[in-house]
Amino acid sequence: MTDTSTSPSTSTQVQLVRRPTGRPVPEDFRTVQIELPPLGVDEVRVANEFLSVDPYMRGRMNDVKSYIPPFALDETMTGGAVGRVVESRAESLPVGTPVRHMLGWRDVAQAEADSFSPVEEIPGASLSAHLGILGMTGLTAYVGLTAIADVREGDTVFISGAAGAVGSAAGQIARLLGASQVIGSAGSAEKVTVLTGKYGYDAAINYKDAPVRDQLPEHVPDGVDVFFDNVGGDHLEAALDVMNDGGRIALCGAIASYNAERPAPGPDNLANLITRGLRMQGFTLGGYVDHAPEYQRRMAEWFPAGDIPQDETVVDGIENAVEAFLGMMDGANIGKMLVRTV
Structure with missing residues (x-):
């Protein structure tokens, strides 16, 4: 068991409370504070650093059959995120490990270790690159x-x-x-x-x-x-x-x-x-996830060589995640739209 003295015990999360008609509005969402339970065996707690907001999420707000299940009402939404392990009961993911996962729309995520994938820290690049060009x-x-x-x-x-x-x-x-x-x-x-x-x-x-x-x-x-x-x-x-x-x-x-x-x-x-x-x-x-190794091999050449410039539009604060999503849907971003939570 790791030292939990600096591990956050609450998580700020964004939930869908009403299915939008047309363009979503802030009233379709709510922000809540969730008290996190103690870690179970093989669980980790992650402080998210960046959350991804993406166009496909609009489709998940509708209660229709698609390639991915719709968001449930009155439950925290999900999406891509990167962060660092701040508490762990899993040997595979010690404290400090940078990870990518699908428990976005919250500033702190907690789940079994296999819900998170370790990512490489690349000199000169933010972890957010793993939600964009490297992800x-x-x-x-x-x-x-x-x-x-x-x-x-x-x-x-x-x-x-x-x-x-x-x-x-x-x-x-x-x-x-x-x-x-x-x-x-x-x-x-x-x-x-x-x-x-x-x-x-x-x-x-x-x-x-x-x-x-x-x-x-x-x-x-x-x-x-x-x-x-x-x-x-x-x-x-x-x-x-x-x-x-x-x-x-x-x-x-x-x-x-x-x-x-x-x-x-x-x-x-x-x-x-x-x-x-x-x-x-x-x-x-x-x-098509089986194409990932091929892409990673090519990107290992392109990215360090500077062949792939990238832009990010960053909105600060989990409390502004809905604003970031709505801005992205209106074309307010150049490159990847992200929410920085720390």
Whole structure:
């Protein structure tokens, strides 16, 4: 048993109390203080340092069947987090071990040791990188480009939501995998500048300036070979217009519709899938975790070499986690949106 004199005995946690209709509002959530019980055998207590808030969490707020169960009402929500063990009854995870886990939306997590995975501390990098480019975010981008879209040397790649966590990773990874041209979309002039000035995009469009369908063709006169979609809606429709024969579309997200109160009409040009021999496939990361070792080997070369710059938008305080989530859904972030709890 370890010394527990500095181990927190309470946990501040965020719960869902009402299923949102349309855009979530703060009243759909509540923050509670939970008294933690003494550790059981093989349990650990972790002080979270960063929590991840992600678009997929909006879907879990609906009581519908999906690839992951919905959040239960009046219970603490979950999500990615990183922190350090502050109390332990597990030999495998001594005090001080940095870990990644899925017990987010709280500042202190307690569970059996196998709920936590140790992570490597990388010189010059925050633990938060394990929630972004070194974690599921980066792996999602890699899987979408390789296992789903089969990106090839010389491809022209279009990425929607390009300034977000997955999008910013996907653009850089596409280039490292041999894409000759990478085009992105974002929702502000500032984000467009970041895409072309920092992330190496050849061009980027601000979808708020004019319809994507009107803007995209001038940037891809020779068409698009791979479309990595985080947005859906008008972006998917615009991409279908300019896809080359044999093009591949990876559907990663559809944030444009997550707060919709009724289904939106589908693209009016789906027939291009037939006439151009396109392949369009949706995916979630759960079915492709076997690609993680391959990604980690590649990232072990790319990340230390500085080939993957990253941005984080950090909101301080567990009490501001809902604000961070709502901001992320409104596009307030560049790169990964995180909540810093310490």
